[in-house]
Amino acid sequence: MSIPASLQPLRPTLYRLAADGRSLDFFYARCPDCSRLTFPANAPGCRHCGTPLSEAVRIGMRGGGTLLEFVTLHVPLAPGMAAPAIVGDIRIAGDLVEEGVLGVDAEAGLQPGMTLRAIARPCPDGAHFDCVFVPENQETPQ
Numbered sequence: 001m002s003i004p005a006s007l008q009p010l011r012p013t014l015y016r017l018a019a020d021g022r023s024l025d026f027f028y029a030r031c032p033d034c035s036r037l038t039f040p041a042n043a044p045g046c047r048h049c050g051t052p053l054s055e056a057v058r059i060g061m062r063g064g065g066t067l068l069e070f071v072t073l074h075v076p077l078a079p080g081m082a083a084p085a086i087v088g089d090i091r092i093a094g095d096l097v098e099e100g101v102l103g104v105d106a107e108a109g110l111q112p113g114m115t116l117r118a119i120a121r122p123c124p125d126g127a128h129f130d131c132v133f134v135p136e137n138q139e140t141p142q
């Protein structure tokens with residue numbers, strides 16, 4: 001299922017809608033010195049060696065990763081964030097770990113080590129989409 005094409009990414013420096021209209025590509029910067037990836041791509045310096053990334057090549061790669069751990073939040077972390085929500089630490093590339101929101105209702109189907117993919121979820125404002133992670137084999141957020 002695709003999301004409406006009129007929706008814009010809530011955080012366009014981090015991700016874009018992939019060709020399938022549902023998945024997200026994440027933007028990384030490839031360090032000109034050590035060749036490793038940094039996320040987000042607009043970070044001032046390489047997360048591995050500290051080299052300034054002003055000359056770095058920005059590349060888009062399929063968003064997703066490996067679930068490391070997760071927890072259910074019963075109070076919103078930020079204005080506009082739904083609660084309860086399940087958030088997790090996700091290894092998105094190499095040794096890069098980011099916190100992400102999981103697009104599932106309950107922890108029951110989650111387990112550390114499982115593969116996740118990033119998909120677009122329409123925002124309540126009707127104009128944007130945000131990023132949520134779902135199990136690789138799950139088509140739509142529950």
Ligand SMILES: [Zn+2]
Nearest residue numbers: 031034046049
């Ligand atoms: Zn580097």
